[in-house]
Structure formats: C-alpha cells, structure tokens
Amino acid sequence: xxxxxxxxxxxxxxxxxxxxxxxxxxxxxxxxxxxxxxxxxxxxxxxxxxxxxxxxxxxxxxxxxxxxxxxxxxxxxxxxxxxxxxxxxxxxxxxxxxxxxxxxxxxxxxxxxxxxxxxxxxxxxxxxxxxxxxxxxxxxx
Amino acid sequence: xxxxxxxxxxxxxxxxxxxxxxxxxxxxxxxxxxxxxxxxxxxxxxxxxxxxxxxxxxxxxxxxxxxxxxxxxxxxxxxxxxxxxxxxxxxxxxxxxxxxx
Numbered sequence: 001x002x003x004x005x006x007x008x009x010x011x012x013x014x015x016x017x018x019x020x021x022x023x024x025x026x027x028x029x030x031x032x033x034x035x036x037x038x039x040x041x042x043x044x045x046x047x048x049x050x051x052x053x054x055x056x057x058x059x060x061x062x063x064x065x066x067x068x069x070x071x072x073x074x075x076x077x078x079x080x081x082x083x084x085x086x087x088x089x090x091x092x093x094x095x096x097x098x099x100x101x102x103x104x105x106x107x108x109x110x111x112x113x114x115x116x117x118x119x120x121x122x123x124x125x126x127x128x129x130x131x132x133x134x135x136x137x138x139x140x141x
Numbered sequence: 142x143x144x145x146x147x148x149x150x151x152x153x154x155x156x157x158x159x160x161x162x163x164x165x166x167x168x169x170x171x172x173x174x175x176x177x178x179x180x181x182x183x184x185x186x187x188x189x190x191x192x193x194x195x196x197x198x199x200x201x202x203x204x205x206x207x208x209x210x211x212x213x214x215x216x217x218x219x220x221x222x223x224x225x226x227x228x229x230x231x232x233x234x235x236x237x238x239x240x241x242x
C-alpha cells in the first residue's frame with residue numbers, strides 16, 4: 001500500500017472515531033446522608049454543523065479555479081454570519097435541552113435527586129458534531 | 142551566547158505551561174465550613190485530540206469517597222486547560238465542604 005494511501009486511511013480512522021471536547025462542567029451538592037444512592041446519566045444530543053468548514057474544504061478540493069473562488073466566498077459569508085461568541089458548532093434546534101429536567105424526573109421515581117452534574121460537551125467528526133448536554137446525578141432511594 | 146539565552150528562555154517559558162480558564166461554577170456555601178475536601182482529575186492530550194471526558198466523573202467519585210455519609214456542600218468547580226508545547230492538560234479542580242447531618 002503506498003504511503004500516501006496509508007496516511008489518508010489513518011487520518012480517516014482518526015476522524016471517524018470522533019474528537020471529544022469538554023466545554024463546561026458544573027458539579028452540584030451531593031447528599032449521602034439520606035440513604036442509598038442510585039446513579040443515573042441522561043444525555044441530550046443535537047447535530048451541529050459547521051457549514052463554513054464544508055465550503056472551505058470544497059474550495060480546497062475544487063478542480064476549477066472559478067469554483068474554488070466561489071466556494072471560498074461562500075465559506076467567508078458563512079463564517080462571517082456565524083461570527084461571535086459561541087460554544088461548539090451551530091445547531092438548528094435551540095430547544096433540544098428544554099426537556100432535560102422532565103427527563104431527569106422520569107429517571108428518578110422517588111423524585112429525590114442529589115449530586116446533579118451538568119456537562120456540556122461535543123463529539124466532533126470533521127465538520128459535523130454531536131452537541132451534547134449530559135446530566136449525571138443520583139436518585140436517593 | 143545571546144542566541145542560546147533566548148532559546149533557553151523560550152524553552153523555559155513553553156515548559157512552564159500557559160493556563161486557560163474554561164469555566165468556574167459554585168453552589169451555595171454552607172454556614173458550617175470546617176471540613177474542607179478537595180480533589181482534582183485531569184486528562185492529557187496531544188494537539189487537543191481527546192476521545193473521552195470521563196476524567197470529570199473521576200473527580201466526582203473522589204469527592205464522594207471523602208465524605209461517605211455526609212453532605213457535600215459549597216462545591217466550587219474549576220475547569221482549566223494548561224498548554225505546553227503541542228501537549229495539553231485538561232483539568233477539573235473541585236473543592237467542597239463535607240458536613241455530617
């Protein structure tokens with residue numbers, strides 16, 4: 001196998017395995033005095049998409065110079081329109097975390113919760129990402 | 142000689158690491174603050190490529206072990222990243238108070 005092909009294969013594997021990114025951690029109070037704790041984990045996930053990166057890759061691999069220039073312009077417009085403070089890639093649903101509390105309550109029949117830890121993280125695979133909110137906690141039995 | 146001094150200074154500077162503070166969070170502090178517990182957990186990576194964030198969970202387990210029958214209150218969580226040359230250390234540093242009920 002030529003070296004170049006090996007490199008591309010290796011890089012593709014690396015990209016497919018996904019790169020994990022940690023944005024925010026908040027650890028809550030843990031009460032171990034009221035009985036046995038049962039851990040639970042709840043994850044909500046939304047597809048994040050970096051359109052500017054896709055356009056830039058398109059511009060880099062385009063065969064004709066004019067197509068490449070057009071795609072670079074598209075990439076620039078997309079980058080400018082998404083400019084500003086942000087966490088992770090843009091998503092197309094701004095309400096995907098709204099039901100988190102209701103879901104947490106469902107996992108804990110006693111409704112007595114403790115040790116709630118909220119983690120905002122992402123798994124990146126090239127220009128696509130999973131924008132994740134993970135809630136770990138304990139249910140007091 | 143000057144060249145070596147500059148090179149040595151730059152090397153020392155890069156090895157000392159540059160810290161970026163990612164997030165800080167705190168829960169309500171209790172009135173009783175005698176028994177302070179602390180823990181930290183970290184994860185190293187090369188050029189920022191990570192495959193897991195489980196080191197956060199390790200910090201929580203360490204905290205629980207230090208207060209097995211009490212209440213962990215006033216939890217202060219700091220998430221920071223220290224950058225060395227091409228190598229990064231992600232770290233969660235937690236301090237809290239353990240109060241027996």
